[in-house]
Amino acid sequence: LRIAPVLTSAAQVVERTLYVHLHPGLNLGTGGQVRPVYIPPLGDLCTLISRLYSNAADICAHLDVRVLLTNVRGQLAPLSGNNGPFATPQTLSHSPEVVLTDFPIQDSGQSSLVTQCLQKYAGHCYVCTSSLSSVLLYPRLKEVSGEEDDDRGGRGAQLNPLETFSDVVVGGTFDRLHGAHKTLLNISCLLANRRFVIGVCDQELLKNKVLKELIEPYDRRVQKLQDFLNDVKPSLKYEIVPLSDPFGPSITDPELQCIVVSEETRKGGEAVNRKRVENGLAELVLYEIQLLKDAHHADIEEEKISSSSLRTRLLGTLLKPPSPQPDLSLDPYVIGLTGGSGSGKSSIALRLEGLGAARIDCDQLGHEVYLPGTSAYQKVIQEFGPDIVNEDKTINRRVLGGKVFGNQERLKALTDIVWPEIALLVKKRIKQAKEQGKRVCVVDAAVLLEAGWTYLVHEVWVATIPEEEAVKRIVQRDGVKEEDALRRLKSQWPNAKLIEHANVVLCTLWEPDVTQRQVLKAWNLLQHRIQKRQETTRSSL
Numbered sequence: 349l350r351i352a353p354v355l356t357s358a359a360q361v362v363e364r365t366l367y368v369h370l371h372p373g374l375n376l377g378t379g380g381q382v383r384p385v386y387i388p389p390l391g392d393l394c395t396l397i398s399r400l401y402s403n404a405a406d407i408c409a410h411l412d413v414r415v416l417l418t419n420v421r422g423q424l425a426p427l428s429g430n431n432g433p434f435a436t437p438q439t440l441s442h443s444p445e446v447v448l449t450d451f452p453i454q455d456s457g458q459s460s461l462v463t464q465c466l467q468k469y470a471g472h473c474y475v476c477t478s479s480l481s482s483v484l485l486y487p488r489l490k491e492v493s494g495e496e497d498d499d500r501g502g503r504g505a506q507l508n509p510l511e512t513f514s515d516v517v518v519g520g521t522f523d524r525l526h527g528a529h530k531t532l533l534n535i536s537c538l539l540a541n542r543r544f545v546i547g548v549c550d551q552e553l554l555k556n557k558v559l560k561e562l563i564e565p566y567d568r569r570v571q572k573l574q575d576f577l578n579d580v581k582p583s584l585k586y587e588i589v590p591l592s593d594p595f596g597p598s599i600t601d602p603e604l605q606c607i608v609v610s611e612e613t614r615k616g617g618e619a620v621n622r623k624r625v626e627n628g629l630a631e632l633v634l635y636e637i638q639l640l641k642d643a644h645h646a647d648i649e650e651e652k653i654s655s656s657s658l659r660t661r662l663l664g665t666l667l668k669p670p671s672p673q674p675d676l677s678l679d680p681y682v683i684g685l686t687g688g689s690g691s692g693k694s695s696i697a698l699r700l701e702g703l704g705a706a707r708i709d710c711d712q713l714g715h716e717v718y719l720p721g722t723s724a725y726q727k728v729i730q731e732f733g734p735d736i737v738n739e740d741k742t743i744n745r746r747v748l749g750g751k752v753f754g755n756q757e758r759l760k761a762l763t764d765i766v767w768p769e770i771a772l773l774v775k776k777r778i779k780q781a782k783e784q785g786k787r788v789c790v791v792d793a794a795v796l797l798e799a800g801w802t803y804l805v806h807e808v809w810v811a812t813i814p815e816e817e818a819v820k821r822i823v824q825r826d827g828v829k830e831e832d833a834l835r836r837l838k839s840q841w842p843n844a845k846l847i848e849h850a851n852v853v854l855c856t857l858w859e860p861d862v863t864q865r866q867v868l869k870a871w872n873l874l875q876h877r878i879q880k881r882q883e884t885t886r887s888s889l
């Protein structure tokens with residue numbers, strides 16, 4: 349009952365990392381020296397950890413919350429010396445700058461005694477900054493009655509000791525480490541006495557994930573795991589290994605005793621045990637944790653806290669700041685919208701036009717450069733032969749497309765002729781848009797990045813869709829064969845490479861109104877950015 353109000357009031361003080369140190373019954377009111385105590389691993393502690401992270405996801409999702417377990421110790425684990433926990437202060441990856449407590453003081457005269465005592469206590473346990481300060485929180489505790497009140501009394505609490513194990517294993521993708529991951533990791537640390545093995549999905553196992561191109565690189569995910577685990581329980585031996593199949597070391601490591609699973613991955617845990625038996629190894633104890641519910645999930649997102657929901661929320665937001673373009677006027681602000689064939693890029697461009705942008709369709713401009721009498725017309729016929737000319741002297745683009753799509757060399761011969769001509773037309777259209785008073789231009793260009801046109805735009809926005817879905821759409825829309833659709837896609841950059849260069853990513857995989865909401869979000873955020881940049885430019889003049 350205290351968790352939510354305490355987190356709410358702590359979130360007003362903390363900007364980045366909130367470490368949670370547990371000390372049941374901590375009394376700071378005596379004026380004497382207070383020392384940390386060992387806490388036995390109880391089932392109750394698992395509930396507390398899970399509630400802490402679930403409340404934190406609701407209340408202070410911007411904070412990196414970490415529950416520290418250095419002073420949790422099973423009876424079987426050997427004690428090092430007689431000094432109790434924190435014989436020397438523990439170094440955390442972010443040294444605490446302020447220590448907070450919700451210890452209730454009796455009267456205001458007591459506060460300086462309590463804060464002094466608290467600072468000494470914090471300094472004994474952790475290496476803190478020399479300017480460590482302390483803050484007394486006054487959480488607004490809700491009046492409670494009935495069922496909730498009973499819960500405070502411990503109804504349903506598990507005061508039984510938790511069975512712990514020497515070697516524990518878990519597996520997962522661990523993309524954008526969130527509260528549900530932290531619950532899983534923290535509880536696993538609680539269960540493990542000696543070694544904790546973490547399998548991290550990579551390569552093949554990521555193939556079918558939603559928005560897989562937005563998954564953090566393996567090294568970054570591992571780095572975040574190490575950083576978190578070293579803070580939580582530095583005494584454990586951590587082994588982080590890449591998983592290229594669903595089992596990894598869980599089916600071959602004879603020393604493992606327990607695997608931590610969720611309701612969703614329980615079947616996977618059972619499969620691990622079948623394989624272990626086949627391999628002549630003892631079965632693992634399956635410890636199941638509850639999935640954390642995501643109070644803010646949208647209709648296309650999962651009900652549980654999940655990385656795919658977090659990735660979905662990134663759509664339309666600024667993923668990386670645009671590189672400065674000192675030679676490009678800020679008026680109008682130019683968005684280069686690109687994406688593979690069938691990615692739904694044109695529907696996004698149309699929506700942006702509806703919101704007030706000037707839309708420049710480069711496929712359309714590309715067609716204009718083939719008109720008889722233009723400077724590209726003769727060059728293209730010379731390069732590709734007279735069989736691309738229709739009876740009425742126009743260029744048959746379908747025939748030309750057949751010659752270039754799927755043949756990098758021939759496509760390059762064509763684009764070397766037409767891209768400079770199309771770029772001239774784009775610049776002309778941007779100028780016209782400015783004259784019409786448009787503040788934003790959207791350059792809808794299928795191969796903007798391949799053409800090196802980033803010098804023409806302030807930001808790159810990428811429309812993305814999984815390749816299989818793109819093939820389906822192209823076949824349906826253009827009535828071409830599947831292999832032709834694939835050939836067209838292969839002549840463009842893959843999604844992952846496009847996204848690497850993107851400032852903003854949009855995905856049209858779901859219903860049209862979901863895309864519209866993403867576009868609106870991206871547009872609104874863009875308006876803020878434009879305003880800010882213009883203010884900065886004005887103030888620097």
Ligand SMILES: CC(=O)SCCNC(=O)CCNC(=O)[C@H](O)C(C)(C)COP(=O)(O)OP(=O)(O)OC[C@H]1O[C@@H](n2cnc3c(N)ncnc32)[C@H](O)[C@@H]1OP(=O)(O)O
Nearest residue numbers: 689690710711714745746748749793794795796799839840
């Ligand atoms: C930098 C830019 O993005 S400019 C715009 C793209 N245009 C070019 O690169 C010029 C070269 N391409 C062309 O001239 C024409 O596409 C042709 C002649 C090859 C074929 O013309 P058409 O049969 O009328 O096809 P169309 O121009 O509609 O293009 C078909 C698809 O191929 C894509 N495409 C066009 N050019 C290229 C290219 N150079 N590389 C890969 N894909 C391309 C189009 O964007 C379109 O994708 P969509 O499914 O998302 O609409």
